[in-house]
Amino acid sequence: MKYALHIGKEPNFQxxxxxxxxxxxVLIALIVIPLRSKEHEYTSYFVNLVGPAETAREKTSRPPAVKEEKKESTSVKELKAPEVKPQPKAxxxxxxxxxxxxxxxRLRALSALSKQKEKKETEKARDIEIIKQNVRQNALKGAGIPGNVQSLASDSYYALITRKIWSEWIYPEFGxxxxxxxxxxxxxxxxxxxxHDIERSSGNVLFDRSAMKAVAKASxxxxxxxEMEIGVRFYL
Known part of the structure; x- marks a missing residue:
């Protein structure tokens, strides 16, 4: 078996x-440069999208807060409105x-007073009794006028002054x-x-006083x- 030997120059290692x-x-440059360009493009794209999205989200989130405030203010006004409570029917x-x-x-009291007054007026219209027997006898003796004529004149005069004194009498209403x-x-x-003097008192000061005033006002x-002296009787 033959071996072929090739003999030549040594390779240049440098x-x-x-x-x-x-x-x-060159390979490193080809790998690094595209990666950097892609990173810049991705970053720019990310910034442009996130900014408007957050702004839009803030704008859309604000109106509900305003509405809630309006609702709260309306509820406060409703609470402040005064309540008008109607008076119970009972x-x-x-x-x-x-x-x-x-x-x-009141009407019953007026009716009772009216009836009582009518009764008293009827009694007094009938007569305010005039008493003074001894005075009349003395007057008849002193005048030298026949008794029957003097008696008729006196009776007529007594009726006349009775009406006059009675018209001035305001008696107290005490029942x-x-x-x-x-x-x-x-x-x-x-x-x-x-x-004019009290010959016999009733025991009631107001009643006696009303009779004295009636006599004084009738003069x-x-x-x-x-000239005569008579006794005027007031009674209830």
Whole structure:
């Protein structure tokens, strides 16, 4: 078996190393440069998308907050509105019933007073009794006039002054009955009352005072046929 031997120059190791280094640099450059360009493009694209999205989200999130504030303010206004409570029907009915009851009581009181006054006026219109027997006898003796003529004149005069004194009497309204007072009255010839005193008291100061005032206000009386002193009886 034959062996072929090739004998030539030694390979140049420096040239091989340099060539290998250049090739590696080129490969590295080809790999790094595209990666960097892609990173810049991705970053720019990411920034442009995120910014508008967040702005839009903030804009859309604000209106509900405003609406809630409006709702809250409206609810506050509704709470502040005063409540008008209607008066219960039972209270109104009770109040009306009380008013009607008071009016009925007032009318009853007026009716009772009116009836009582009519009764008293009827009694007094009948006569305010005039008593003074001894005075009449003395007057008849002093005048020298026949007794029957003097008696008729006196009776007519007594009826006249009775009406006059009665018209001036304002008696107190206190519901008491059975009261009686006699006032002694002295009358001049011109009708003036020169004196009037309580001859017998009723025991009620107001009643006695009303009788005294009636006699005083009636002066002057119609002129009597002669000077006289009489007793005027007031009673209930």
């Amino acid at each position: 040239a091989i190393v340099a060539t290998s280094a250049i090739i590696h640099l 209270d109104m009915a009770l109040e009306q019933a009380e008013q009607v009851s008071k009016e009925i009581e 008491a009955t059975g009261l009686e007072v006699i006032i002694s009255v002295k009358i001049e010839r011109d009708g003036r009352i020169v004196s 002057p009386l119609p002129a009597p046929p002669f």
